Amino acid sequence: MSDRARTLFDAVWKRPSGRAGLLALASLALLALIGPFMLPDPTMQGDLLTQSLLPPGAGHLLGTDQLSRDVLSRVVNGLRLSLVIGLTAAILAVVFGAAVGLVAGARPGVVDALLMRTVDALLAIPRLFILLLVLAVWDRVPLPALVLLLALTGWYGTSRLVRAETVRLRHEDFVRAAEALGAGRLRIALHHILPNVAAPILVAGTLGVGDVILLEAGLTYLGLGIRPPTPSLGGMVLDSRAVFATAPWTSIFPGLVIVLTVLSVNLVGDALREALDPRSA
């Protein structure tokens, strides 16, 4: 498995877009990891009369917002939160999707039909609307619940993918051989089928990170996701609406960081996909 990981990494690294994505992502992750220790408290306010809406300059590299808080510090902390949410939710989503897909693929008939019709229906409800409905009732949703909600609305595609592969593999010789040797359903699913669907799952998961980051930013922008004073990228754009004409730095930088993050994740995801399925290149 580590050999496979190594080969995959090399394949992504070989592609200029993949390398750019990996490098950008590594820099962003590093910034999110150590930045908060070197920057002022993102919620700290200075003197509102003299310290608010300062343009980018020596004291505050990216300026301050209307509450005199350091924009750079808020952007870095927001980035950290976005990455954590994106990664956790995408991983959870892939786990749910793989589980449902394996069950549906291994149990043809009623279970399969029931699960897949449900997935069809879930795919028909745009993800944002489900989240709006839930969050409108669930005022001040705790962060773990928000992550879980993002994961619970993000697994449908993966489950279809895994089911299709499971159905295809079920009649392969190596699976039948394992059956003949007395391996149980669970063992076959985990040891024989799962490793063979790992590649498409990895691609789906990577692209899922970008989707989650965008979705969370959007929900927060609509006032439903992360609440102040926790710094978040979407929340910063929302707050900047009142002052963006005179203090554009309050909205430019958080947005740029979202674009950069999602773009680099997607570049890596694309390179992965090309490496695993050369036909799509």
Place this chain on the structure above:
Amino acid sequence: MTWLARRALQAVVTALIALTLLFFLVRSLPGDPLAILSEDRPLTSAQVQDLRRRYQLDQPLGTQFVAFMTGALRGDFGTSIQYGRPVRQLVLERLPRTILLGAVVLLINFTLGLWLGVQQALHRGRPLDRLLTTLSLAGYAMPSFWLGLMLVMAFAVRWHWLPAAGAQDPGLEGAGILTIVTDRLRHLLLPAFTLAAVSIASSMRYQRAAMMDALRQPYVAAASARGLTRRRVVWGHAWRSALPSVLTLFGLWLPILVVGAVFVEQVFAWQGIGSLTAGAAAARDYPLLMGSAVLATAAVVTGSFLSDVLHALLDPRVRTG
């Protein structure tokens, strides 16, 4: 059963299951819509009782479900909390604006987007292809609300070239038709561009892949060998055969549009369903949110059904399975 009947039945079943899921999702939530409703203004228990009756929360679950389903199928979602008017009326009022915006974006995506995708396939792996791929991915990575804000900052606030919000200037009644049309177009430009920029990547990418497949086919090489012009080979042979599979894109692309419209309409104060939804979310206007969720679902199911039908019309293999 014919293919069409089967596909239509499937669409109906999908929509019904989706409605059922929406209903139970809402009923299983930990919060109480009435609690949020009455957050800032204390209600007497009589008022709460009245509200419960009005939203049928005092009925058994089965009765509520039947009422919800029959209501949804008739387009009746009750009264908006914010506006105090029927949800259906509000939605119908706003629908034309959203359709206008959506149609313009659709046009951009399915002309410019497909053309760009073909160019990418023709220049596969070369700098033009790489540049277009990166640009479209950057667009896809952009939060639409942020891109909209940036465009307003540049074109409306800084340079005063285009209006920042709304769909028309006030006080144009009695103006010439040309003035009115120009005014509408000026208002449409920024929202349509924003929505197209964040959604065009999927049309480009899909067309690129389909076109690359088509270009690999032997009959394309044969057409070139027969001495047909490059233009005829590319558009007459390769692109035409790639078209059916590109049409399925419409079904995939519609959800992106529906979601994008919520943010874009909100930023540009475009008085359509999207901004109505964003406002309903902010105001916790539950009936209105449910109405727009059902409408969005209906749009997605219809879109994917229509694209499958178009696909089948152009490619008979689909019908015979």
